[in-house]
Amino acid sequence: MLADVYFSVPLQVSFPNGVTRSFESVHDTVDFLANEWPLRHGERYKRACEKCRAALFRMAPVAVAREAFVAACLEAGLPVQGLPPAWHRSGPSSPPRMSA
Numbered sequence: 001m002l003a004d005v006y007f008s009v010p011l012q013v014s015f016p017n018g019v020t021r022s023f024e025s026v027h028d029t030v031d032f033l034a035n036e037w038p039l040r041h042g043e044r045y046k047r048a049c050e051k052c053r054a055a056l057f058r059m060a061p062v063a064v065a066r067e068a069f070v071a072a073c074l075e076a077g078l079p080v081q082g083l084p085p086a087w088h089r090s091g092p093s094s095p096p097r098m099s100a
Contacts, residue, residue: 002027002056007066014079026055026062029069039076048072 010024023029030052039045051068054060073080 005055005058005062005065007062009066009082011066011070011073012081013073014081016077023069026052026065029065030056033069033072037072037076038078042072042075044068044072044075 005026006024007026010022012020012022014020021032023032029048033045033049033052037045048065048068048071051060051065055062055065070080
């Protein structure tokens with residue numbers, strides 16, 4: 001299994017039913033795009049799928065994957081906000097560790 005890759009600034013996506021969901025890593029976005037995405041079309045959706053999968057395999061920068069996911073959310077009419085990293089929200093603990 002691939003080690004997850006975390007965003008430097010997590011995202012919070014708002015859905016029409018009022019629910020919000022946080023995305024802290026590339027794996028979160030890949031899983032959401034593949035299994036829960038509300039629209040299965042759109043150029044930005046396709047690009048987000050490509051870039052997020054590539055980032056998991058270290059073939060694209062994490063920032064590019066994050067940007068592509070944000071663009072896909074906006075294309076689908078899902079408002080997005082950047083969040084402070086989890087380690088800032090939860091106190092003085094250190095950031096999640098990533099294995100090479």
